[in-house]
Amino acid sequence: MNHQEFNFDGLVGPNHNYAGLSFGNVASTGNANSPSNPQQAALQGLQKMRKLMALGIPQGVLAPQQRPHVQALRSLGFSGSDDNVLTTAQQQAPAIFNACVSASSMWTANAATVSPSADTADAKVHFSPANLINKFHRSLEHPFTESLLRRVFPSEQHFSHHHALPMSDHFGDEGAANHTRFCNRYGEAGVEFFVYGKAAFDSRQPQPQKYPARQTLEASQAIARRHGLAPSQTVFAQQNPAAIDAGVFHNDVISVGNGNALFYHELAFADEAKTLADLQQAFDPFGTLDFIKVATAQVPLQDAISSYLFNTQLISVGDHMALVAPTECEQTDSVHRYLSDLVTHSSSIQQVEYIDVKQSMRNGGGPACLRLRVVLSEQEQAAVNQACIMDEAKITALEGWVKEHYRDRVDVADLADTAFIQECHTALDELSRLLQLGSIYPFQQS
Numbered sequence: 001m002n003h004q005e006f007n008f009d010g011l012v013g014p015n016h017n018y019a020g021l022s023f024g025n026v027a028s029t030g031n032a033n034s035p036s037n038p039q040q041a042a043l044q045g046l047q048k049m050r051k052l053m054a055l056g057i058p059q060g061v062l063a064p065q066q067r068p069h070v071q072a073l074r075s076l077g078f079s080g081s082d083d084n085v086l087t088t089a090q091q092q093a094p095a096i097f098n099a100c101v102s103a104s105s106m107w108t109a110n111a112a113t114v115s116p117s118a119d120t121a122d123a124k125v126h127f128s129p130a131n132l133i134n135k136f137h138r139s140l141e142h143p144f145t146e147s148l149l150r151r152v153f154p155s156e157q158h159f160s161h162h163h164a165l166p167m168s169d170h171f172g173d174e175g176a177a178n179h180t181r182f183c184n185r186y187g188e189a190g191v192e193f194f195v196y197g198k199a200a201f202d203s204r205q206p207q208p209q210k211y212p213a214r215q216t217l218e219a220s221q222a223i224a225r226r227h228g229l230a231p232s233q234t235v236f237a238q239q240n241p242a243a244i245d246a247g248v249f250h251n252d253v254i255s256v257g258n259g260n261a262l263f264y265h266e267l268a269f270a271d272e273a274k275t276l277a278d279l280q281q282a283f284d285p286f287g288t289l290d291f292i293k294v295a296t297a298q299v300p301l302q303d304a305i306s307s308y309l310f311n312t313q314l315i316s317v318g319d320h321m322a323l324v325a326p327t328e329c330e331q332t333d334s335v336h337r338y339l340s341d342l343v344t345h346s347s348s349i350q351q352v353e354y355i356d357v358k359q360s361m362r363n364g365g366g367p368a369c370l371r372l373r374v375v376l377s378e379q380e381q382a383a384v385n386q387a388c389i390m391d392e393a394k395i396t397a398l399e400g401w402v403k404e405h406y407r408d409r410v411d412v413a414d415l416a417d418t419a420f421i422q423e424c425h426t427a428l429d430e431l432s433r434l435l436q437l438g439s440i441y442p443f444q445q446s
Ligand SMILES: NCCC[C@H](NC(=O)CCC(=O)O)C(=O)O
Pocket: 017, 018, 019, 020, 021, 022, 025, 028, 029, 102, 104, 107, 109, 110, 138, 177, 250, 363, 364, 365, 366, 369
């Protein structure tokens, strides 16, 4: 059977903006209140999908969420007409209002954790939407994410959908940004690797002091249990608390894996030697893992964070692997030097492709943040909502849709404007038809 790893990228929403909502994510707070360009952001995302398709990676899309989240504002005591809710919230509680207008669902690496059928006890593909409890604006995502995933992966025979974990910091879950899978071939069983920031029920373990640990060990363990993963093929490792305090808010900012390779910075894990030993032990039945370590002397941690060297997409292309890296990696001397050198050695990684996703990068989202990886067999592929699987013509149609409906400048002050919100609804209404999602948006249901 022919299995493939699909990338489901988040389509950037028409309300893409910079509100500085993510404490601990230095790009987000550093660019707070600068104007955004939603049209350029969405086109950069679509261009990235085109590039990945050209490299042979099948590509799907996940639709953006409706914002502002009027219902959340109503639950916080703002009342009257929708217009009144929005204008009063923006005047009286601008920070809360901004959180309810975020386009953060574009980073689909945080949408869910996905385990392929080769790893799960019931041989179904399992999806657990992430509760994203650490950030208010992101904690609003999971109900829509779950209903969207159910419409994109509707077959009960092949797909198993869970609810998000309990909404408590003890079970803080950030989805696939802290989850990696190793295997020889996508259709074969492999090792699932969960990286957490803190143990919520064990205060003896070290914790970051400055910035929050967004993923807990207990959340990762719960996901592994729910997905029916074999304990011998599941590894949990703690992220280095010092790296979190330097701005590494998810593991995918400091390491990336694919196939039998792990590309990581030496400061990624709290206990590097134990993490590698645990991974190799779990992988022993399948073979040898290729650990590609980047030393601080080669790339200082700050350069890795600002360039997003590890938020690259590590993909299999024929018999080798390629890194799809943001152009910031080309512009950061240490990183560019490292990558130019890397491809000349006999490592698994023999190709680097640079892409421009600056609109997303300015909020701390690189190429890897924008995609959710889903391994599918041929039968599972046939059971997916086909309108969400991309080809050249569909990408072109989405580009046309973006150019027709998206603004090229949005200031945070525009976000409560009635005309702007109406434009966003018109865009999403048309998109729900293009992607055959039915009346999925709240404004279509009232
Ligand atoms: N995986 C990348 C996620 C980036 C995301 N940024 C944000 O939500 C910033 C939004 C803003 O500041 O407007 C986050 O930190 O979760």
